Amino acid sequence: MSITKTYDPKIAEEKWYAHWLEKGYFNSVPDDREPFTVVIPPPNVTGVLHMGHMLNNTIQDVLIRRARMQGKNACWVPGTDHASIATEAKVVQKLKSEGLNKTDLTRDEFLSHAFEWKDKHGGIILEQLKKLGASCDWDRTQFTMDEDYSESVFDVFVDLFNKGKIYRGVRMVNWDPDALTAVSDEEVLHKEVNSKLFYVRYKVEDTQDEWITVATTRPETIFGDTAICVNPKDDRYKNLHGKRIHVPLTDRTIPVVTDEYVDVEFGTGCLKITPAHDINDYEIGVKHNLDNINVFNDNGTLNAYGLHYEGVDRFEVRKGIEKELNEKGYLIKVEDHQNKVGYSERTNAVIEPKLSLQWFVNMKELAEPALENVMNGKIQFHPSKFKNTYRHWMENIKDWCISRQLWWGHRIPAFYYGKGTNDFVVAKSIDEAVKFASEKLGKSVQTEDLRQDEDVLDTWFSSWLWPISVFDGLTKPNNNEIKYYYPTNDLVTAPEIMFFWVARMIMAGYEYLDELPFKNVYFTGIVRDKLGRKMSKSLGNSPDPIDLIHKFGADGVRVGVLISSPAGNDLPFDTSQCEQGRNFSNKIWNAFRLISSWEVKDIEQPSSSAIAIEWFTNKFQKTLAELNELYDNYKISEALMVSYKLVWDDFCSWYLEIIKPGYQHPIDRKTLEQSITIFNDILKVLHPFMPFVTEEIWHQLSDQNEDLVVSCWPQVSGFDAHLLTSFSGAADIVSSIRNIRKQQNIGGKVKLELYYSGKYSGSREFTSMIRKMANLSVFEATVEKIGNSNGFIVDGIQFYVPFGDAVDVKAERTKLEQELDYSKGFLVSVQKKLGNERFVNSAPATVVENEKKKQADTLLKISLIEEKLSNLN
């Protein structure tokens, strides 16, 4: 049976994923083993896989697969998030394309459309994750709006309300006029934009012709002005204190107030105050007891206060009012101006600050343990630089607005029985609400007397419970699963959602289980394109991950995304990295193909093979120890690179070349068997990165009782450092001879002679290997100096390769002179150090010793080169 020349991922991937599922390897139930738990950052239920997911989930899978092989009870819980605002926006859009407006539907009608959409598109992303090889326990798949899950959300709401940590209040919120909802501070993106600064004059009351000029970027809000504010220290305006001012285009007058807040330098030093439409104005308004005039409708058009602009969008009004102010002589001038404007992350609408009645969580107490336990290292951040950002946010935390004016999500479990601010009860169900309301009112209340709050909860108010609720930790406290799997081990996520999600999960963990939710947080970077732009659907610069998998194989893509993405660093992604990954798959495949192609015979094992096996076994042990350490420090990218080099350089370029029998010659049984053992160990350490190709080779290479996915991670047993050093000395000799062949244009098939002077012992055990790899006919000591030869020095031993017919003395001389220059320069730097008395006196003895040894070695080397040069003619 011939093996294909290249690895074909398609067949292996389908076959093995199905097999793993069938065997239930990814399923976990609590047992005696140590648990290793990861909860997936639940993607949007209607989302599709993008490169960010690829990176994130590949890392999780690598961690989970390794833990599984280490004999831990690995449990990776998948699921999806209802993502209220994003999903609702999609559904609204879809309905619009069918000619349906959300406003024409009842809540129930809308929700049935939404669920229909969810059932159709929901979970696509989970299917895509399977293509990537994700070894999640699919039986545990959860959705944040599942019944049990929702119950825990309501439980928490009720509990926090009863503890006084949830309250209802009028606050300035970020209003998204497109989505018609409040959004949290974190969902607002501030962008620098070019705008205009309008200088508008206001007439002072009871004067003939006295005016003051106000600079504003938002002239459409003058209908909401309720004061003019100046700095009390500003001499220019002292005469205005206590006066009243006419608001242009209206018949209203407003007071002049003074406040230090006003920047004397900015604009005219005269500020119009519109408390309903600016957070700073609002605060001044509260301080000076000013009215709030809201001039906007929820959709961003002006209301009746806007007079003849009623019903017109605010940006249209801005244009119109500029014209009108100008015509009526109020507009003094217009300047170009740069300022920052908030945009909705979801709809990209310009956010309007708006006063409204919303639900809030008081964060102060919740934040305390969450901050403390990250700072003291109980919860580790990788990389740790994110601790600073985290601390900064947690120390300045603000209350969390959790109500959203949407329908898709967990409806706020507050039930109103009257119009008063406090005429409501909070309860898990309508039945409970009836009971509580009856108690509160002291009379019987019926279901139909109660009206549930129209709003839903912020999505993060459900996902902050994710690590607890996927194990029913709130609805069934102290159940076996929560006790066994919680706290989870590693969380892999993007730094962008550190506050939305990570911080809040930590808070929920301490509030509800008095325990951290996870021990380690691995922050991935942002996946960017070649131009450094974030990969996003809207830019259209993101390749479809599934296409990539078709082209390069899942293993190739996994390697591609991991190869250059250290924790916390952005990943500048290019498909050439997947190509590298695919080539790596092929390299491994061909190593397998080579070994399989050999005919076995019961012949004697060559000593070069015996030593190669000994060397590689030690090399593998050394690398394994390195790998384990890199994993422990979450240096996944580096671990991959170390594995890559182990396979490509050590295994393929050295080991296999050493043991490879001559063309059409058989191999001895012992070497073949030991090589298979070695290869199997390599497959094990590669498996977390490249699950499919390794499983495929594992089964084809030798008979196996078990599958690689559940095999044991190799044991660390130590290594012989001396042997490894000797090998690299031997490898240096081989390289040097290859170099000579290259310089002298001597083909690889021409046998060469190699002589050495002095005591050569360093790499003695590798003599046979050197003879084979360098293709030598002679390798022995000599007492005479050999003049006409190429030479090199390894470990202080002079080696000679006598010239054949083709002699290039000149080239040899040049080479030696270069080497001499370098060595002399090096000697100078070493001697400079040693000549410095203060160095010799203050540096540690070992360091000084080392410098002395360097000096001696270099002196020897220089004398050897000089001697060589003088012998050359």
Added chain:
RNA sequence: GGGCUAUUAACUCAGUUGGUUUAGAGUGUCACCUUGACAGGGUGGAAGUCACUGGUUCGAAUCCAGUAUAGCCCA
């Protein structure tokens, strides 16, 4: 405006508590080789004032200060 982080080869990154080399790797690039495991492989080479300026030290890519540039977070 405030805070954080970074700046090492063409690109992407290592460089552990300052001291195994006049700084390493992968990719790319260049030269040569290759009917023979490898949509390629092998061998070898070139390529860096470690952003800049000072300081601490016997010794700085590494520690400190300042400057410049970039990114992120917050307002």
